[in-house]
Amino acid sequence: MTHHRMTARQFEIAIEKLGLSQVASAQLVGHDPRSARRWVADERKVPATVEIVMRLLLARKIKPSDLEEVMRQSIEALLKAYGRSK
Numbered sequence: 001m002t003h004h005r006m007t008a009r010q011f012e013i014a015i016e017k018l019g020l021s022q023v024a025s026a027q028l029v030g031h032d033p034r035s036a037r038r039w040v041a042d043e044r045k046v047p048a049t050v051e052i053v054m055r056l057l058l059a060r061k062i063k064p065s066d067l068e069e070v071m072r073q074s075i076e077a078l079l080k081a082y083g084r085s086k
Contacts (some may be wrong), residue, residue: 004050008042014054018064028064029053030071 006014006084015025015036026036038044046054056062062070 006046006054008040008046009037011046011050012040013076014058018054018057018067025054028067 014021018025018029022036022040023033029051031047035044039050041047053062053067057064057067060083
């Protein structure tokens, strides 16, 4: 199965649906605000991690307020899986 990455327009629609500005969307996923501008302008590809977060938010699988905790748990699980601890 081929996965098609989120396009610039899809990212723009996603943040509009979520009621986020470009700055807020970038900050939410831990990126510099210029990154979102570049994604919308199609100057850079939307990173897969950002796409996943946007799709989860749109599907209401996670809330923006839960994102920091979800990311922390994910990082801890990865570190544990690779034999490292924080």
